[in-house]
Amino acid sequence: MVIHEMTAQECRAMLARSNIARLACAHDNQPYIIPTHVHLDHEFLYSFATKGQKIDWMRHNPLVCLEIDEGSSNQWASVVVFGHYEELPHRPEYQDSRRIALQLFEKHPMWWQPATVPLAGQAQRAAVAFRIRIDRVTGRRGSNDPVEAPLQRIPPDAGRQG
Numbered sequence: 001m002v003i004h005e006m007t008a009q010e011c012r013a014m015l016a017r018s019n020i021a022r023l024a025c026a027h028d029n030q031p032y033i034i035p036t037h038v039h040l041d042h043e044f045l046y047s048f049a050t051k052g053q054k055i056d057w058m059r060h061n062p063l064v065c066l067e068i069d070e071g072s073s074n075q076w077a078s079v080v081v082f083g084h085y086e087e088l089p090h091r092p093e094y095q096d097s098r099r100i101a102l103q104l105f106e107k108h109p110m111w112w113q114p115a116t117v118p119l120a121g122q123a124q125r126a127a128v129a130f131r132i133r134i135d136r137v138t139g140r141r142g143s144n145d146p147v148e149a150p151l152q153r154i155p156p157d158a159g160r161q162g
Contacts, residue, residue: 006139
């Protein structure tokens with residue numbers, strides 16, 4: 001296996017073609033991670049969800065992290081985004097941002113699912129549009145090395161407490 005750092009341009013290209021990310025947030029030293037749909041537009045990843053734990057936690061602590069990956073165990077890529085949660089409420093100063101978000105969302109059929117579908121037996125909750133301001137992005141990609149030995153061994157001291 002050969003692993004390479006991805007350039008900023010490669011990371012952004014992957015963000016542009018991927019729509020499902022894992023969004024991580026934290027509250028009181030407890031991490032929480034969930035899958036979410038995202039849509040890249042310049043320095044932001046746009047998304048939405050119904051009000052609940054993730055929205056409450058991101059309102060309390062806007063520092064978030066997203067991860068997007070693609071490929072298989074033999075050839076893969078992974079991008080990590082460090083950023084800030086920014087809610088897009090129904091107020092005049094957010095009108096342009098909400099319009100951009102809706103245009104991005106509407107490029108995909110049934111874009112509102114599953115984010116706004118209520119849990120069985122529960123009432124519908126209000127949707128919250130938000131974006132993640134991208135502060136930093138990193139990525140790596142791995143592929144098989146044709147000259148690598150077919151059997152890799154775990155180093156004998158791996159996992160030892162030193």
